[in-house]
Amino acid sequence: MKPRIHHRTLQRWVAATLLAAFAPAFAQVVVQDAWVRGTVAQQRASGAFMRITSAKGGKLVAVSSPVAGVAEVHEMAMEGNTMRMRAIAALELPAGKTVELKSGGYHVMLMDLKRRLDGGDTVPLTLVIEGNDGKRETIEVKAKVRALGADAHGGMKHLSAALAPSARSAPAWRPARRPARTARCPPGSRVGRR
Numbered sequence: 795m796k797p798r799i800h801h802r803t804l805q806r807w808v809a810a811t812l813l814a815a816f817a818p819a820f821a822q823v824v825v826q827d828a829w830v831r832g833t834v835a836q837q838r839a840s841g842a843f844m845r846i847t848s849a850k851g852g853k854l855v856a857v858s859s860p861v862a863g864v865a866e867v868h869e870m871a872m873e874g875n876t877m878r879m880r881a882i883a884a885l886e887l888p889a890g891k892t893v894e895l896k897s898g899g900y901h902v903m904l905m906d907l908k909r910r911l912d913g914g915d916t917v918p919l920t921l922v923i924e925g926n927d928g929k930r931e932t933i934e935v936k937a938k939v940r941a942l943g944a945d946a947h948g949g950m951k952h953l954s955a956a957l958a959p960s961a962r963s964a965p966a967w968r969p970a971r972r973p974a975r976t977a978r979c980p981p982g983s984r985v986g987r988r
């Protein structure tokens with residue numbers, strides 16, 4: 795009898811250990827509906843969007859992609875009366891809550907694009923997510939390219955969507971205004987062309 799009980803105990807211990815070790819890898823972080831805005835020739839930047847859900851909570855601390863020399867996590871924030879975007883060190887992922895990266899909100903900025911991104915293409919993205927326990931997990935995502943009215947403004951058309959509807963018809967994207975936005979970006983990031 796004794797060996798059998800011992801065996802069952804061992805089985806349970808092994809099962810519990812396996813669950814603890816592997817369950818998080820399967821379900822800890824789920825990324826859905828990842829997509830990248832298509833670009834036109836000479837365009838050097840674009841945005842990537844998705845929904846991220848972390849079961850245990852954590853934060854998105856880094857992104858990279860073979861199509862971009864630089865990838866950053868950006869937020870939109872009001873500066874005075876103007877909506878601007880800027881890089882953030884980490885995007886909080888509250889436990890069990892889906893965080894949406896979307897036009898006009900948080901997004902992944904892909905800069906120094908190495909090629910044109912055509913509709914239907916697939917762009918690999920690597921997300922680094924740090925759990926609340928400090929452990930980092932790498933997630934590979936295949937983002938579909940959507941050719942949504944890509945324009946020549948460095949893939950930042952999503953900015954205009956964040957402005958008042960009337961601003962869409964206003965000349966919010968006059969070239970003269972672009973350097974000011976570019977200048978607001980943190981050192982090291984190169985948004986748009988210089």
Ligand SMILES: [Cu+2]
Nearest residue numbers: 868879901903
């Ligand atoms: Cu951005």
